[in-house]
Amino acid sequence: MSNGALENAARTIRDARCCFAFTGAGISVESGIPPFRGPQGLWSKYDPAKFEMNYFRRHPKESWELLVEIFYSRQVACRPNRAHRALAELEAAGRLVAVVTQNIDGLHQQAGNTTVLEYHGSTSRMQCMNCRRKFPTQGVRLDALPPKCPDCGGVLKPDIVFFSEGIPDDVHRDATTLARQADALIVVGTTGEVQPAGRIPWIAHHNGATVIEINTRESAYTYRATDIYLEGKAGRMLPMLAEAVLKTG
């Protein structure tokens, strides 16, 4: 990456009226949570069909066993990394209005970001499939699967968006509005292949925002929606970018 590209990206963020970040699984890789795609990706080990809503309805125990193995057992030990913290610094300095994340791991909030739109929900909450009550995950025992609602005995589902499930209306509306209003966007660690989430950067691009992208490899956006491509690990590139924004900001 040239210094010119980094400076250009930093200037774009400094000059922006409204800048937000759009993040994917890649930002949490350095925290120890693998992405879905790519050589180390979860899809090389697990069948994506098992993350379908219909599969969960029919086989909640099997689905839960996978979810615990992939997310819940890891997340106890996972902490925000330098990339998450750099986004929190940009927000604290008034340079970032929000993070729209496809991730379900809660690491942006742990790092200190206060406006986080969780496009695919969060493992930090559960919802009863029967009475629809929501619960914080903390306090729900995962030793007998599937966990059951303490009120009605219904099966609890993680409050995440499974394949073939709709995106919560309010989150979709707020993320789309933000994408229309923004004049700068930082896209981090996402293939852009999961829809409709993947459309958010395109909406920003079509509405005139400058798109800065950080990724270890080219994505659906690179050279198409992306204006400034910073190739490298998020844990290295985002702190460098935040430092360049804040040193003269």
Ligand code: NAD
């Ligand atoms: P993905 O798995 O499709 O792709 C990961 C992307 O991250 C790739 O573009 C890859 O090149 C990039 N990447 C990998 N390591 C990186 C690093 N260190 N720095 C920067 N970039 C890096 O992820 P996706 O596009 O977010 O879509 C997958 C879906 O799966 C999303 O809906 C997401 O919610 C979900 N998911 C979430 C988590 C999590 O919450 N941490 C983990 C796996 C999958």
